Amino acid sequence: MANDASAVFDTLSPAVSKGSLADPFTPPADSALWRKNFLLGAATASYQIEGAVDEDGRLPSIWDTFSAKPGKVLAGDTGAVACDHYHRWEADIEMLASLGLEGYRLSIAWPRVMDAAGVPNRKGLDFYKRLLNRLKEKGITTFVTLYHWDLPQHLEDRGGWLNRDTAYRFADYADLMSRELAGTVDAWATLNEPWCSAYLGYGNGHHAPGLANDRFATQAMHHLLLAHGLAVPVLRVNDPASQKGIVANIGRGTPNSDSAADQRAAHLFEVQHNAWILDPLLKGAYPQDLFELWPGTEPLVLDGDMETISAPLDFLGINYYFRTNVASDGAHGFRDVPLEGVERTQMGWEVYPDGLRDLLTGFKKTYHNLPPIYITENGMASDDQVTDGHVDDTQRISFLKRHLAAVDQAIKAGVDIRGYFLWSLMDNFEWAFGYERRFGVVHVDYSTQKRTVKRSAEWVAKFLKERKARA
Numbered sequence: 001m002a003n004d005a006s007a008v009f010d011t012l013s014p015a016v017s018k019g020s021l022a023d024p025f026t027p028p029a030d031s032a033l034w035r036k037n038f039l040l041g042a043a044t045a046s047y048q049i050e051g052a053v054d055e056d057g058r059l060p061s062i063w064d065t066f067s068a069k070p071g072k073v074l075a076g077d078t079g080a081v082a083c084d085h086y087h088r089w090e091a092d093i094e095m096l097a098s099l100g101l102e103g104y105r106l107s108i109a110w111p112r113v114m115d116a117a118g119v120p121n122r123k124g125l126d127f128y129k130r131l132l133n134r135l136k137e138k139g140i141t142t143f144v145t146l147y148h149w150d151l152p153q154h155l156e157d158r159g160g161w162l163n164r165d166t167a168y169r170f171a172d173y174a175d176l177m178s179r180e181l182a183g184t185v186d187a188w189a190t191l192n193e194p195w196c197s198a199y200l201g202y203g204n205g206h207h208a209p210g211l212a213n214d215r216f217a218t219q220a221m222h223h224l225l226l227a228h229g230l231a232v233p234v235l236r237v238n239d240p241a242s243q244k245g246i247v248a249n250i251g252r253g254t255p256n257s258d259s260a261a262d263q264r265a266a267h268l269f270e271v272q273h274n275a276w277i278l279d280p281l282l283k284g285a286y287p288q289d290l291f292e293l294w295p296g297t298e299p300l301v302l303d304g305d306m307e308t309i310s311a312p313l314d315f316l317g318i319n320y321y322f323r324t325n326v327a328s329d330g331a332h333g334f335r336d337v338p339l340e341g342v343e344r345t346q347m348g349w350e351v352y353p354d355g356l357r358d359l360l361t362g363f364k365k366t367y368h369n370l371p372p373i374y375i376t377e378n379g380m381a382s383d384d385q386v387t388d389g390h391v392d393d394t395q396r397i398s399f400l401k402r403h404l405a406a407v408d409q410a411i412k413a414g415v416d417i418r419g420y421f422l423w424s425l426m427d428n429f430e431w432a433f434g435y436e437r438r439f440g441v442v443h444v445d446y447s448t449q450k451r452t453v454k455r456s457a458e459w460v461a462k463f464l465k466e467r468k469a470r471a
């Protein structure tokens with residue numbers, strides 16, 4: 001196997017590496033990307049695109065509260081309007097369909113569909129029913145995430161994910177949604193990126209609700225995973241035909257040197273980013289090395305919790321963005337050592353497709369029960385501008401090609417990967433970075449809400465058209 005995922009397509013089709021739209025996307029003939037049943041889609045999330053935060057009975061979420069606090073989000077941005085998708089959903093679905101995208105991953109805003117007493121909010125539910133029905137009419141495969149970080153504020157007021165009860169409230173919410181939406185959802189993901197909810201939300205405070213304590217992070221993680229475990233059987237009963245899974249973000253950590261200390265640091269980085277979530281889900285236990293990194297932070301785990309958390313999954317969603325080069329911090333952990341001269345995105349994240357392949361092939365070795373995988377997010381931010389009605393996001397085209405090549409290599413190495421969702425369908429509210437960072441394959445002018453299809457979206461559409469023609 002070539003070491004460098006980018007090299008695969010470069011060798012076979014040198015033109016492709018230039019990333020210009022004129023070059024056809026020509027994966028090798030034996031590439032899984034040509035398979036009709038390899039799903040190619042795009043992803044979004046409720047708080048990042050919907051807006052309409054106080055319409056039709058939606059209650060406040062922790063992100064409304066957090067983004068209203070000075071200094072928490074770049075430029076004081078909030079999700080109050082975002083892409084106004086709540087009102088523009090029909091045109092947005094048309095756009096998605098016109099690009100030929102076969103799958104759409106969206107999330108439901110919990111505070112839109114249920115009140116504090118658990119009473120359904122019909123208007124909020126109807127929004128998602130209309131949306132999902134339309135997607136079905138268009139023949140688009142639907143992946144629905146129940147929790148992409150917009151926790152109802154009333155639950156945070158009672159301790160949020162530090163309160164075990166939130167896990168049970170989540171199971172009630174999953175029950176309502178799967179009873180109401182059964183038949184319109186192809187795959188349910190319970191949580192998006194519990195690492196971010198637990199660590200960024202409760203461990204370092206960069207995300208809502210903004211608490212910073214390692215012990216909080218491990219307890220919040222336990223309750224998030226418990227919420228997942230409690231919800232899965234409920235989803236199975238109410239909507240047996242759909243797939244059930246969870247979405248984890250994974251991080252590649254590479255050692256800054258060959259020293260044993262740096263190797264250990266890279267291992268601990270991956271324990272903290274990957275095994276912290278995947279071990280409980282797939283092995284039924286937290287990795288003990290985590291508590292070497294954060295001594296004394298073991299969460300309170302009750303009898304039966306780990307069995308609940310590790311019940312079999314139909315799929316595992318994987319979100320991948322970059323690698324981190326690390327060295328030992330001289331104590332229990334690691335410190336980042338940014339590499340010089342490497343390609344980076346608008347986020348400052350290193351472009352490193354091989355990390356995706358290496359993590360996936362590594363998981364296959366580590367977890368004998370690794371479920372089928374969907375890449376549920378992958379993409380990059382760039383400072384995209386509209387010029388003469390076009391957005392030339394050449395770096396994104398090249399990024400997507402190289403990461404798709406890495407996926408292909410992982411499939412050839414035996415990993416069961418069934419699809420890929422690019423992040424994101426359109427520019428949106430990028431959490432603590434507000435609207436400055438643009439991840440979309442469709443540009444959004446936030447002053448007019450005009451959508452402009454970027455070159456990258458045209459490129460994906462072109463490939464999908466070609467694939468359809470060859471089928």
Ligand code: IFM
Pocket residue numbers: 045048193249319377423430431439
């Ligand atoms: O925008 C986020 C998304 O909500 C979760 N995964 C990472 C993306 C880019 O930061």
